[in-house]
Amino acid sequence: MHLANSSHILVVATTAVLFLAFIYLFIQRVYPCPLANIPYNHAAAKRILGDIPEIAEYTRKGGSFRSWVLGQAHRHNSAITQVFLGPFFKAAVIVSDYREVNDILSHRDAVDFKRGVKVDAFRGILPYAFPAMETFGPDFRTSRILARDLMTPSVLHAVNAPRIYDVACHLLELWRMKSRLAVGSPFDISNDISEFSFDAIVSAAMGLGPQGGDTKHQHEQLAKHARENPSNPSVNVGLASDLPVSFLAVPRSTKLAALCVEEESLRKSFLMPWPRLFHLLNNLRPSVLAARRTLRQYIASQIAQALPGLSDGSRNPQCALDFVIQRELRAAATEARIPKLANPRILDPIYGYLIAGHDTSSGSLLWLIRRLVTHPVEQDRVRESLRVTYPEAWRERRLPTVTELIKAHSPHLDAFIEETMRCDTPVANIMVMTRHDTVVLGHRIPGDTRVFLNLTGASLNQPSVPVAEVDRRATSRVHNAAARENWDSEAPEEFRPERWLRDDSESIPVFDAAAGPGLAFSAGNRGCWGKRLGYLELRIVLALLVWSFKFDISDKFSNWETVDSLVSAPKHCIIRMKEIWYK
Numbered sequence: 001m002h003l004a005n006s007s008h009i010l011v012v013a014t015t016a017v018l019f020l021a022f023i024y025l026f027i028q029r030v031y032p033c034p035l036a037n038i039p040y041n042h043a044a045a046k047r048i049l050g051d052i053p054e055i056a057e058y059t060r061k062g063g064s065f066r067s068w069v070l071g072q073a074h075r076h077n078s079a080i081t082q083v084f085l086g087p088f089f090k091a092a093v094i095v096s097d098y099r100e101v102n103d104i105l106s107h108r109d110a111v112d113f114k115r116g117v118k119v120d121a122f123r124g125i126l127p128y129a130f131p132a133m134e135t136f137g138p139d140f141r142t143s144r145i146l147a148r149d150l151m152t153p154s155v156l157h158a159v160n161a162p163r164i165y166d167v168a169c170h171l172l173e174l175w176r177m178k179s180r181l182a183v184g185s186p187f188d189i190s191n192d193i194s195e196f197s198f199d200a201i202v203s204a205a206m207g208l209g210p211q212g213g214d215t216k217h218q219h220e221q222l223a224k225h226a227r228e229n230p231s232n233p234s235v236n237v238g239l240a241s242d243l244p245v246s247f248l249a250v251p252r253s254t255k256l257a258a259l260c261v262e263e264e265s266l267r268k269s270f271l272m273p274w275p276r277l278f279h280l281l282n283n284l285r286p287s288v289l290a291a292r293r294t295l296r297q298y299i300a301s302q303i304a305q306a307l308p309g310l311s312d313g314s315r316n317p318q319c320a321l322d323f324v325i326q327r328e329l330r331a332a333a334t335e336a337r338i339p340k341l342a343n344p345r346i347l348d349p350i351y352g353y354l355i356a357g358h359d360t361s362s363g364s365l366l367w368l369i370r371r372l373v374t375h376p377v378e379q380d381r382v383r384e385s386l387r388v389t390y391p392e393a394w395r396e397r398r399l400p401t402v403t404e405l406i407k408a409h410s411p412h413l414d415a416f417i418e419e420t421m422r423c424d425t426p427v428a429n430i431m432v433m434t435r436h437d438t439v440v441l442g443h444r445i446p447g448d449t450r451v452f453l454n455l456t457g458a459s460l461n462q463p464s465v466p467v468a469e470v471d472r473r474a475t476s477r478v479h480n481a482a483a484r485e486n487w488d489s490e491a492p493e494e495f496r497p498e499r500w501l502r503d504d505s506e507s508i509p510v511f512d513a514a515a516g517p518g519l520a521f522s523a524g525n526r527g528c529w530g531k532r533l534g535y536l537e538l539r540i541v542l543a544l545l546v547w548s549f550k551f552d553i554s555d556k557f558s559n560w561e562t563v564d565s566l567v568s569a570p571k572h573c574i575i576r577m578k579e580i581w582y583k
């Protein structure tokens, strides 16, 4: 009896201890657990939700998650800080210093850092595209090599540029019509820019097909409506000329709608503690399945269309997909096998082209136009520089041709683009993870910690935060002393495109991309693979737009509210445009 009682007590005591240990571990897991000696918000460390309530309040007041993250360095006067992103998230580290971020991206990727969660996020959508691979993984190098020749100047200039130029001309046509219909009133351009960027990236990736893209379709539908309804030509004019005009809503193509579904899934997966689990469930949703089917069917239809010509040599490659097919046909012929054109290793990189290239170029363009309207003097300077760079086009009162645009660059246009990318960096930070316990700026960071590397903020578009040289790694200490490591002496917060210009030996201004730090396209092995295509697209479309229109904004719509999706972009882009007549 006595024995039975004591064993009963033992069981109860053990259960209680185990229960308390479980509660203790659970609390440890849900409450933030700060990393030693790295500054943080002390109030957040006492909440299960960590910094989330503060971030929610900040975004409710018009701020964005990314700008909150960027603000932490100055808040704590430290280039390394930590944040708590809610229960089950370990403390995450933020690094805000150009030299340190550049060093991590250029020298420590795949050594001390991995992509981690990012790979999981991409893998749920396109497992065989290289954003879904670790740099040290077995397939990364081969995938990059396969994609390498798609970004050579010869492919970009001969194949991509003419197609982007065509799409840009459709945008000009659309805006010429809209500006006439709006008679001086402003209108929202966000959707037009999203459609243009989609058309541009689709045309570079796999061709637009017989329909010719969303921008052309929208233009045709508006023109048809205006013809058929001359008294109500597709437009609701506001009561006063500074009220925005809305046009007939032309639905997006199913392809663009499908891509937006994929982008949204990707965005959400980045916010989840377990992106793989999220995708596992999300991929069962009918809308996600339908979106994937739509895009894959389109790629398949483009392959079917291109195959005969590429097989008999009567078709020259016209897009990235054609090059990929051609390479596979040649490999199959050499290895005496049937070409594997439905292979996801071939299709996923093309799909990845769309996901990585659409939102980023759309966000960049919105920021560029936003800067044009808020800096009218710079806008005039860019226009003047274009007229000097393309004198024949100016003399003949016509648009510069695509050949002219490729051959000569306007230094002021390049400087304007570079300065916008510095000030309004669309991808404000990227997240990596530590592979093992390591040291950043003198602080120990455990393995598997999320680390946000800021591509803007302190030292890039804000004053830098002091860093002791002794805290830097050897690879960072060999930084070229002649090169700038911040913009502290040049008013980093001001928009000054001229910081990217210098005079050549004949006192002619030339664009200098190395004038100072910029990380808009990231750096190192995992820097933007599509950077050259991105610049090409921005240069072509901006040159044609500034040549053809004068843009401005009414005070009412002039604010800097930002929206965060995969990239940051202006929340509203309601502007006025006036056609420039050259005849």
Ligand code: HEM
Residues within 6 Å of the ligand: 118, 130, 131, 132, 201, 352, 353, 356, 357, 358, 360, 361, 364, 426, 427, 430, 431, 520, 521, 522, 525, 526, 527, 528, 529, 530, 531, 533, 534, 535, 538
């Ligand atoms: C024009 C605006 C663009 C900006 C601002 C931009 C920015 C970036 C940044 C910051 C990264 C690094 C992301 C990371 O490390 O996680 C990146 C990666 C990437 N970008 Fe871009 N990008 C642009 C356009 C494009 C275009 C047009 C393409 C199309 C081909 C493209 C394809 C890619 C790919 C495939 C990656 C992943 C590289 C990798 O994982 O190794 N980007 N981009």
